[in-house]
Amino acid sequence: MARATIADVAKLAGVSQATVSRALRGVDRVAPATRRKVEEAAERLSFTLSKSASALASGRTMRIILLCSGGLNEWFNANVLQGVYEVLAPEGYDVCPSFICGRDEMNRYFARLPKDRNADAIIIASFQLDGTQREQLTSIDMPVIGVNIPAESSFDASVCVDNFSGMAKGVCLLKSLGHEHIAFAGDYIPGNMVYSTNQRVEGFLEAAEQNGYDETNASIVVGGEHPESYGKARLAAELVAKMLSSPNRPTGVCVETDQLAIALIKELKRQHLRVPDDISVIGFDDADIAEVADLTTIRQNPLALGRLAARQTLRLLKGETLEEPHESQEPVLVLRDTTGRAPLAEPIG
Incomplete structure (x- = not known):
């Protein structure tokens, strides 16, 4: 037929x-x-x-680009993609997912984009644009929507989780449990990239100061040289070694991501430290793996962020003015089994 x-x-x-x-x-x-x-x-x-x-x-392509940093199969990116698709597909749009893994790839992608001009809008997840890239997008008059971006200035609209509020919740929990020495364990970030997770270390320091901690009892622990060459287990081992060798050893740790937090817990147990009896650990994200690991964490909802970003995209394509172009999601503290009261100090003599 x-x-x-x-x-x-x-x-x-x-x-x-x-x-x-x-x-x-x-x-x-x-x-x-x-x-x-x-x-x-x-x-x-x-x-x-x-x-x-x-x-x-x-005059439209009926295509929307979703540009992520890191693999599309990662928990955050996959959920954002699902949320974007749920909103845009019924409106007749094709969602074209793509990803970059570093500054060089990002520069090549944006240098090529004005020549291709094969989409009506672009949604960018988790990383910030520099001035050159923003100029390249402006030259093709393409709406740019951010998801969990570290700043709003380069985007026509954005949605994000409030990283500062999330870290404040984590620090306040450790304070209420009596932890006198706390730390922030940072995950690896590719050089020359600016991510939303950069705000978490800033939020930790800000919350620590507000809760009466100073630089002697609130520390930042990060990996050494070339952490991109090894996985989470080796990074966790390096971070634990630094914490245990500190003169003010922390009994409570806020970790940049759930994935690193779980690797950190495994390494602590390998060093015969009990979680949470000897040290409390708080993750960030509430990824699927967090519930399985009974990890106390700060929850964000990337599925909801993707849906909201897609709705913003549709409104911008219709020429509407957004009353609140930059919206924020309040994170939620999820209590599980990896946090507890600070251990009692051992008696002297």
Whole structure:
């Protein structure tokens, strides 16, 4: 059976092919009764207006780029993609996911983007643009929407988790449990990249100061040289070694991500330290693995962030002005088994 054409739909509906095109593209200049007649004819013939034809008529590609840092199969990126797709697909848009893994890839991607111009908008997850990249996007008049970006200045709209509020919740929990010495354990970040997670170390320091900690009892622990060359287990071993050799050994640790927090707990146990009896550990994200590991953590919801970013994208493409272009998600403290009261100091003598 031959595939139905726009001419077949026009003949069955008793209208012109131009009217069929306008009706199926949702153009206003079609009477409601005529639109219904065309839609019924198209349904009877199992006809769908091709996106390429619609794009030629409307000037739109009906494609939205989702650009992530790191693999698309990572917990955060996969959830953002799911949320974006849920909102945009019913509106007829194709979501085109892509990813970069460092500054060089990012520079090449944005240098090529103005020449391609193969999308109507771009959603960027977790990393910040520099001035050159923003100029490249401005030159092609493409709406730019951020998800968990570290700053709002380079984006037409954005949604994010409040990292400062999240870290404040973690520090306050450790304070309430009596921990006098605390630390922040940082995950590896590719050089020359600026991520939203950079705000977590700033949030930790700010919250520590507000809770009466100073630099002697609130420390930052990060990996040494070239941590990109090894995995989370080796990074965790390095971080634990630094904490245990500190003259003010922490009994409570806020960790930049759940994945690193779980690796850290494994290494602490390998060093015969009990979690949370000897040391409390708090992650950030509440990824699926956190519940399995009974990890106390700070929850964010990337699925909801993806949905909201997609709704912002649709409104911008319609030419609407967003009353609140930059929205923030309040994180939630999730108590599980890796936090407890600070251990009692051992008696002297």
